[in-house]
Amino acid sequence: MKLGIVLRADRIIREEGFRPNRQSTAHGPVDRIFSGKMSGVETHFLYGRFPGRRTPSWEIPFEANQSAFDELGVDHVIGTFVVGGVAKNVRTGDLVIPHDLIAFSGPRVSLPPLHGAYSNAHVIPSFCKNLRELLLRGSRETGIPVHEQGVYVSFYGFSRVETLAELELFDRLGISIVGQTLDPEFTLVRRRHGHYGAIAVAVDSYHDMRDQSQQDPEEFRARSRGTIRQGREKMEAILQAGIASMGSSPFDGNCGCVRAHSGKHPDMFASYPEDLF
Numbered sequence: 179m180k181l182g183i184v185l186r187a188d189r190i191i192r193e194e195g196f197r198p199n200r201q202s203t204a205h206g207p208v209d210r211i212f213s214g215k216m217s218g219v220e221t222h223f224l225y226g227r228f229p230g231r232r233t234p235s236w237e238i239p240f241e242a243n244q245s246a247f248d249e250l251g252v253d254h255v256i257g258t259f260v261v262g263g264v265a266k267n268v269r270t271g272d273l274v275i276p277h278d279l280i281a282f283s284g285p286r287v288s289l290p291p292l293h294g295a296y297s298n299a300h301v302i303p304s305f306c307k308n309l310r311e312l313l314l315r316g317s318r319e320t321g322i323p324v325h326e327q328g329v330y331v332s333f334y335g336f337s338r339v340e341t342l343a344e345l346e347l348f349d350r351l352g353i354s355i356v357g358q359t360l361d362p363e364f365t366l367v368r369r370r371h372g373h374y375g376a377i378a379v380a381v382d383s384y385h386d387m388r389d390q391s392q393q394d395p396e397e398f399r400a401r402s403r404g405t406i407r408q409g410r411e412k413m414e415a416i417l418q419a420g421i422a423s424m425g426s427s428p429f430d431g432n433c434g435c436v437r438a439h440s441g442k443h444p445d446m447f448a449s450y451p452e453d454l455f
């Protein structure tokens with residue numbers, strides 16, 4: 179297993195001696211990779227999805243980020259997220275390990291397959307049960323509470339947060355958290371028959387935000403920065419403990435993520451069949 183983790187993991191990078199590992203890809207250079215080992219597992223941190231300045235979510239270089247993981251042979255990816263809490267029980271600062279996702283629309287990102295012809299990713303199951311188990315064990319080992327289940331809804335394509343009506347709709351649909359960046363990253367990994375897991379910190383909560391217009395925006399920003407920093411520190415601890423706990427029981431490979439076609443099939447969608455003339 180080679181693990182890729184999308185996280186600004188300052189403490190681990192510093193304490194575990196991770197080194198910068200710039201990658202050149204067909205989609206441009208990715209200079210935010212830090213490589214090393216955690217409990218003997220080769221691990222590559224992608225230090226944030228954005229190169230430098232923050233951009234709208236559709237300008238995130240998902241293809242370059244995934245191509246850098248491809249260059250490194252990463253086959254298991256854990257994405258970490260800052261999200262909005264939708265469900266009543268998800269409050270500001272809570273951590274959620276989602277078990278599935280919903281996407282109504284999204285940015286147009288794609289990459290050619292690594293091997294063979296194009297095919298759509300099959301995503302049942304969506305998140306890798308082994309990577310979910312790693313995160314759940316990390317939570318139990320450290321005593322850091324998490325919501326062990328939850329549905330993430332992808333909300334992107336617009337550089338704004340959700341309206342009250344949208345949040346009410348998501349809540350009625352049984353959705354736990356909302357964010358803009360999971361689906362493209364997840365889909366590119368699953369197109370490669372890779373394994374994907376996720377953990378998120380809620381930077382606000384629908385039920386805390388209903389009277390957002392009454393709040394001081396500066397106070398909200400300051401609180402959000404603190405919540406994000408604490409969330410990242412907790413995620414680092416969970417990841418370290420989760421990876422350490424895998425040592426005696428390595429992944430058994432029966433997670434159901436890898437179901438590549440093995441037979442040779444004619445391409446039904448060629449411009450025209452070769453035997454037409």
Ligand SMILES: [Zn+2]
Nearest residue numbers: 306373433435
């Ligand atoms: Zn898996």
